[in-house]
Amino acid sequence: MSGEQKLLDRRRFLAATGMAGAMSITAAAQGKVVAASSEGAVADGRTLNTVALQRAIDRAHEAGGGVVVLTPGVYLSGGLQLRSNVTLRLEAGSELLGSPRTEDYQYHPGPAEEGDANGRHLIFAIDAENIAVEGLGTIDGNGAHFWHRKGRPQAKPEDMWADVVAWDYEAATPRRPAPMLEFARCRNVRVEGVTLANAPSWTMRPIACESVWIHGVRVRNPIFAPNTDGMDITASRNVFISDCDIATGDDAICIKSENPYGELLPTKNITITNCVFTTCCNGLKLGTATYGRFENITFSNSVIYNEASSPLNERVIAGIALEMVDGGSIEGVAISNIVMENVRTPLFVRLGERHKGRGSFVRDIKISGIQARGALLTSSIMGVEGMPVENVSLRDISIATVEKGERKWAHGMPPEMREFYPEARMFGRLPAAGLYVRHAKGISVSAFSLNSETPDPRPVIATEDVSDVELLHVKASAAAEGEPLLRLRNTQNAWVSGTRAPAGTAVFVEVAGATSSGIALHGNETSSAAKVVAFAENAKAEAVTGA
Template sequence: MTVSQRAAATAHSPVREHRRAGGPRVFSVDRFGAVADGRTKDTAAIQAAIDAAHASGGGVAHLPPGTYLSGGIELRSRVTLHLEAGAVLLGSTDLADYPPHEGPPADCDAGQRHLVFARGATDIAITGAGTIDGQGPAFWEPSGRPPTPPDRYWADVVTHNWKPVGNNDRPSPMVELAECRNVRIEGVTLRNSPGWTLRPIACDTVMIRGIVIRNPIDGINTDGIDPTACQNVFIADCDIETGDDAICLKSENPYGDLRVTRNVVVTNCVLSCCCNAFKLGTATRGGFEDITFTNSVIYNRDVPLNERVISGIAIEMVDGGWVDGVSVSGIRMRNTRTPVFIRLGNRGWGQPDPVPGRLRRVRISGIDATGAILTSSITGLAEQPVEDVVLSGIRIDTDEGGRREWVERNIPEEIAEYPEARMFGRLPAYGLYVRHARGIRISGTEIRSTVPDPRPLLVADDVVGLSVDTLDGTGPGTATSLLELRNTRDAFLSRSRAPQGTDVYLTVSGFRSADIALVGNELSRATSAVATTHGAAPDSVVSDGNLVGR
């Protein structure tokens, strides 16, 4: 008799199930032969409990306290997998215990093998105060790369010290829920994932609340939560420490038709990693619409720079899709390398004639970041700019301490490169670098360097429609302007104050610069208000109502 036949035969047996008063049918895995000693494989018993709950019309597959060694199991519709406090679902280290599921390629970061899997299921849940442990280090080996010099730690990530064993065929994502509806994951701890930890993909109505993720900081590809092509997703009250991206929204679907990633709310989370904390991308084949990230903490302790978060907020579009409607607010960051990274590129995956996508309507407010070491940036393409980005109420303290020669660096376009905040190298501004953009508004923002930095606070290059209001920072010293506009048109700068140590407040360069207004600013501490250079016409800037020194 097969496992499924045994499950069906015992689905209504009083020996095999019990019903809590007024509650669902509960199928305890020990009644199906689970040993829970951490050595005996309990895969069949766990699957039998799941199948029995499903066959009875719905119920709970229950794991009492104990350690259940298991290969891949599959959730069914109307079944809750409940791990009691003290219960550990321990993933086998034998790859043969994980049957492949067709859809994704077998040898990629998100492949065909999983510890917990569901496809096309409805009304499923993973709950409880127990733990799912994937024994991830068993699937990694040293990469053998040369040691990274400490002066390059700012651009490095410690996870590169490891690589997947063999041909990258490992249980990843550890928990994969594909094309499901009404999904709930609550209370559990997920740890030691061999690759990606939790991916709902092409799902509708997903609630993830109060879970803990603990993966090694050097764990290779150990993303925390990756909602992919999902709609109506709620992630709240989660505590994530991992090696790769903490929460990463993606747009792809190897299981079927691509859907828009839409209506996603992430709130009240604490995130730490050595990649990106909250990210859209990099798989960006389709659209992202109406995404909100609020009221959360992003942090690293006092660790080497290559163990720090690369970007607190990373919004990326590089595969021809679109971003339209992202709101980020109320975020506290500590020791995050780059607070904000917004990138529109054209990687052209799977496209014979790559076409850039669109990135627009982004609102970021209420960010308080300390310990930054890399410049925040908003960058698009000359033929396809980033559009309509608003930054407001932002405070950043940066410890980078740049060099004067970085101001004159020729910043590469890197059109088809993998997007990452460090991709351009050191940037010409200490606070914010904007290139190939339209409709950028900055207000109520303060960016201060905690160490001497002879670069401008803001550099804008090929920007149309720039508004800067109440921007404050630290003076860069002599021979450097506080703000630098290169080939920028239709700019309005108002109600800001030149800090002590400002030589030139605003430098405008490039023959395409035009229609720049400097109005109502307090510039008495600047040696001079405006300089035009490198082809910029003297009448490209109009000054009115500014308070200047005598």
Template structure:
């Protein structure tokens, strides 16, 4: 890091900085004690203000522990934490001034350890640490112990609740309506709620950041870009309790803008909620988002400490998703590899209307340790559109039951979106409902335990193409592929596995224009079974079994 002469103890700006270098203002020059007990809030803020007054500079924290309440970054100021330096958040809520905009008592409220609004050219850099002492703001929830057979649907963070009225420093770091933002190399830990949120910002770079929050930390999201544009998040290592990286669309500070041009790459993510997620809130649009070359992981931990969804793309508040690409993702012990959901929660809408979710591409995903079925679901009046899943391999340990195959799946139109929201699903690989323009190519699902359910169940789906799908044969009462009220479907390039009773089952009076070509079905006892009100003429390209089989 290039530096010049530091400010004197009185806080005067340095004399004659070298050309092109930033003046550096050491916080100990403004009276910081750095003993972890004396509050250094005033000294840290004074260094920031002096750098701003000088036209730009670095507020520098040398090694030591700086106990602090809320501070505010100014334009053209970098807060630099040297290796061995810790900015330690106060446990006294009164040390955090409220900043108007968000409601005071929400997960993302008005109090923050580091805050900026309307600033430009700001940064947090260095190998030091920002520690929010978050557990000081929680208390046990007192809920009953979760039965072992329900851990798949549980989240360990529910063991805790915020102290009092939920007024806590969250997000720990909040940048609102800023431009040219950098957060690099620092460690962020022990947030009381959300950790880092750029909201309504332009041009954001978050690189090499390490986040360490407790796995049972309540609402401890890692990074939440919200209504931001031109965002790069790369080479980050996140272990937290809530969503690791979550894009949102809301803006309590002012105008709601489209979340656009977001790149997330080369990250390592672990949590007990969702690893990479769009939503909630989803009041506006998400356009041109990529998530690539990353690892989602959990160790050998209880099921309620595992990632719920490795990839979650959600739209439930009337906005839109148009253009998401996910590729090169490795998952281990993720409950649900893929969850795509269009609902109609109507949050903030006087008359709820469903939004739109389309143009999603997910490829080159390898997941092991799944315990819940991946799904793509819309609502009856508004389907999910144009989703391509390709080059995907999922290894599942779920092990279903025959009664799940014909279980009535609730619509849950207005419910909070989560992969476990429908309960157990009728397929062991993928469940698709209320969708149009779905493409499955080179998808393999391997069940480590015998599972009597179909690999794929499609219900109220139009324009479906299934090519080169593979998985073990289900039990004798189920087909490998189960199409219900499905129109304009093409199944090709697939092979019936050993032990296949029925390869394809078609049901529902709306099923029509279903074609098979180029499949190897010699190991299937029945190639196609047409039943449940479907017409025998709805399928071409294979010899169907007698009606009602």
């Protein structure tokens, strides 16, 4: 009996006994089954199998569709192109190992020939439909051959909060395969069950695709590996990511808007759920690049973590980073039920202007059910002057921080950095312990709790150039050294309600700035505050009612 016939008989047995599981979706479908070994592939980890594996893919495609199967062993290969109606299946114990030689990867036009994302890939598909990569095997990009140590000086202990361990390494060649898996302008793409390891740069990018399912995927890149984003969802629509376990050296999931393959369509209808991330960069990040529209994005029921023993420069920079700096827009983001452990900054929302665009905006963001333990840096929502972040709701946010604040930070004025690359640590230490909001409109904060491990001489929440803001049911320890619990600077139409002044509060609310107005205090418990309202920086008493 041929190897191909054995595979067919095995599938019939699994289907008959109800044991096929998730793999049966494509395996049981009509199509040719091609064992890679039947096309001459040798699973010894030394023989270059590019030609044999591509022949197996082409054979399945030419038959109208089918499954190419890698049985246990290590298949060394250069770049492969997946074609319509073909599933590449890696059985448990099999490994597709990327060649360490850049000349074994064909350049595919569109992206730049060099850089973090270029035209060389271990697996590539373009204008294909009904394609899949599945199984319990491993795709290993042989990344260690494509980067090396820089030899840069180590960061001082006091600067580790702003450092990133991946900066210790850099690309050994600008033509490293990147992304390792690239799906361009494809429809009905499925990646399921596989482990993606040691990517030379970005791990996987669906770009300008429609209908993408990514389920049960493990990413395993070293924490120091440079530019090894776990998944870069780019200019695609109707994308479903679930039950993934990502450990990497750059952003775990990064949603982008750019398209070197043609028309820039919206990045739209993206659902991410039931995932676990660990990295030294960001957990979920929107941006960069951000040239077009982001619409209808959800992220839920997930964990973002670092071990308590991790040095500060190996910890997640921001658990959630929503960044728009290249002239595009973000509208309609819902994030809920996220647990973070030892993440430096829980939340970072930024609208900047690295590249100018017509009508760039960030608005209609709802974030709820966030529990962050071991945080270090202040969460923030920041636009730039004349370009406010709009309509952001934070509800049921609980942050436990280990940062020991300083009073000089409470009175600092972060630089605007309008044209800078966005990053949560870019502004340094912020003038609030829990949340800093600047250049924003329509901000609602409800059931926000901050637990500081050490006394912090900064307000729990501070606003600057903000209008139409609600601060409801805020809970925190009293700010140390006589600082207010809340500071509202040049803030209009603010509603503060349902908040109890903790014991030792010097000032419940400080109103600062001559343009502050329409600030209403209602239904608060302020008996423990030495002073309910204080005024500074030419703020007027008539700016506040209900005190």
